[in-house]
Amino acid sequence: MFELNFKKIVVSALGCLMMIKAYAMDNGVNIVLTQGVDKALPIAVVPFAGQSNAGSNDVAAVIRADLSFSGQFSVLPSARLPSSPSIATDVNPAVWRSVSVDDVVVGSVTVLGEKVQVSFALVDVVKGSNSAVLVKQSYVINKSQLRPLAHHIADVIFQQLTGVQGIFSTRLAYVLTRPGSYQLQISDADGFNPRSILISNEPIMSPAWSPDGKQLAYVSFEGRKAQIVITTLSTGQRRIVSAAAGINGAPAWSPNGQQLALVLSKSGTPKIYLLTLATGTLKQLTRGDAIDTEPSFAADGQSLLFTSDRGGSPQIYRYDLSSAKISRMTFNGDYNARASFSKDGKKIVFLHRQNGQYNIAVQDLSSSNVLILTHSGRNDSPTLAPNGMMVLFGNEGGELGLVSTDGRVNLRVPGKNGKVQDPAWSPFLN
Amino acid sequence: MFKNYVQVALLGSVIAALGGCATTADQAPVDSLSGANADGSVKTAGLGDGFATKDGKFGGADTNSANTSKDAAGNLSGCTLTVGNQIYYFDFNKSNVRDQDMACLKVQADYLNAHPDAKVLLEGNTDPRGSREYNVALGQNRADAIDAVLKQDGVSESQLRSVSYGAEKLASQGQTDADYALDRRVTLDYVQK
Known part of the structure; x- marks a missing residue:
């Protein structure tokens, strides 16, 4: 994908990938990170040459912010940078070791007529006097792509140093509310570049990304009725896929993108249904008098989680699509809701209430251990990053929060011009 | 990766379409910020009927808590x-x-x-x-x-x-x-x- 849009004029990692991996493991730092972050990795990002007044297009600043918000890195403050090299060969390891960083990112931006050339290198300064250049790349792009490219470089660095795919080029969908106004917005993963795809004076809820990231399903109450709408993001084209009497809610895509699990109340109490998008065929999955809602597919598409109060209080259940068998998943806490599987299916992330406090929790399915990730007591709507390392969620005050799934990193993401709620993290968009 | 970036950039066109509300469904203005429409291959659409309706079909004044x-x-x-x-x-x-x-x-x-x-x-x-x-x-x-x-x-x-x-x-x-x-x-x- 990348090649189609960027001319890579240099793609040279010094040493083959295997060797770099082996080195990273010998190093003794990176391997700890991939296991769950005992210690953030110290890194410096030097301002790129040719970008003294770049404002929001400051490539180094974007990389620095991305790596910081991942929680996996401790980024050296700009004021403490001991020198300002822009190419790998000018990085003196001793100088950087003196400020206790393990890796240094350097680069430059050069204007080429209408376009710009961006070069960067990731240098390991731990390996004695001979600095190891882990990655070195150069791109020619339109000026307008500086920021997305910076996110891409942050992804490259993240992958190189943690072994996990970065999420800096993904996007967020969420609902921005002001009194009497609701906007469905999409922003970059860092909250930058928000764009409204729907503005309404009635509520908008439950955005859900299609697995290919090209469509967004959501609930819109325009006309004071609930409808499930799918918007194709490239064109803005809208399609109403469900408008039954009562609830049309909680859309969830099947992993192959062909079906939508959703909630309808047309038969009485809210129940889970499966809609095949190509044919419009609707199949009722759950029955009975209890509330069943918030379906969410496993990555293999063979089962889905849902919230039900069939046992008296809301708890998480699993519905097996081939056998129609339902099994209860949560037993701790008197209110568990809005669950989703981790990609490997070994954990579930959900809203958990204990002692009247609503927090985000993760449950290991083999041990049934529950780890409570947040502590404000007023949280909702957890959504997992596509690499599984972070959970974004809402809180009652109208801000989003971000926590690592190991509970170690916790950030707040305040809304700039209103309350932000009901977030949905996009899949990887490559 | 960047292909998607360009597509999402087109959301800007949709926002632009909002200005004219729902009347010009197929003639949303080209997004001048992203320039992503330059090749003319992308057709933008407005957001359809019923968008941002004041009252809707079933309309009426909002009930308030005056009687509470x-x-x-x-x-x-x-x-x-x-x-x-x-x-x-x-x-x-x-x-x-x-x-x-x-x-x-x-x-x-x-x-x-x-x-x-x-x-x-x-x-x-x-x-x-x-x-x-x-x-x-x-x-x-x-x-x-x-x-x-x-x-x-x-x-x-x-x-x-x-x-x-x-x-x-x-x-x-x-x-x-x-x-x-x-x-x-x-x-x-x-x-x-």
Whole structure:
């Protein structure tokens, strides 16, 4: 994908990938990170040459912010940078070791007529006097792509140093509310570049990304009725896929993108249904008098989680699509809701209430251990990053929060011009 | 990766289309910021009919809490024994109609029975605590509980419609128990009298 849009004029990692991996493991730092972050990795990002007044297009600043918000890195403050090299060969390891960083990112931006050339290198300064250049790349792009490219470089660095795919080029969908106004917005993963795809004076809820990231399903109450709408993001084209009497809610895509699990109340109490998008065929999955809602597919598409109060209080259940068998998943806490599987299916992330406090929790399915990730007591709507390392969620005050799934990193993401709620993290968009 | 970036950049075009509202569905202006439409290959569309409707088909004024008072026991009461827009309050995590609201509902049912063209919209709501879609379910059960009382009193199904906003339309922005009590409600709104 990348090649189609960027001319890579240099793609040279010094040493083959295997060797770099082996080195990273010998190093003794990176391997700890991939296991769950005992210690953030110290890194410096030097301002790129040719970008003294770049404002929001400051490539180094974007990389620095991305790596910081991942929680996996401790980024050296700009004021403490001991020198300002822009190419790998000018990085003196001793100088950087003196400020206790393990890796240094350097680069430059050069204007080429209408376009710009961006070069960067990731240098390991731990390996004695001979600095190891882990990655070195150069791109020619339109000026307008500086920021997305910076996110891409942050992804490259993240992958190189943690072994996990970065999420800096993904996007967020969420609902921005002001009194009497609701906007469905999409922003970059860092909250930058928000764009409204729907503005309404009635509520908008439950955005859900299609697995290919090209469509967004959501609930819109325009006309004071609930409808499930799918918007194709490239064109803005809208399609109403469900408008039954009562609830049309909680859309969830099947992993192959062909079906939508959703909630309808047309038969009485809210129940889970499966809609095949190509044919419009609707199949009722759950029955009975209890509330069943918030379906969410496993990555293999063979089962889905849902919230039900069939046992008296809301708890998480699993519905097996081939056998129609339902099994209860949560037993701790008197209110568990809005669950989703981790990609490997070994954990579930959900809203958990204990002692009247609503927090985000993760449950290991083999041990049934529950780890409570947040502590404000007023949280909702957890959504997992596509690499599984972070959970974004809402809180009652109208801000989003971000926590690592190991509970170690916790950030707040305040809304700039209103309350932000009901977030949905996009899949990887490559 | 960047292919998608360009596509999402086109959202800018959709926003631009909003300015002209829903009338020029296929002629959204090209987004001058991203320049991504330069090759002309992308057709932008407006966001269709019914977008940002003020009142919708079933429109009418929003019901407010002007009639809300407290009884001697401290229970909220938002209904009246006259024909008109009403609020019915609910207990925490409950969707049963309170006894004190039954007389108000009877007044509305009698009117609806005497005026077959009259229609009401029942809007269910919850307080903000808990999961959003679970709250939609809870709000729907509350609206359905009011609906069931009216039907029991003989009101025709064609005169009733319900919707649940869950916790998306709070009556109060506060976070005290008193605020939450105001949030847990069904509004009965005459959309046609």
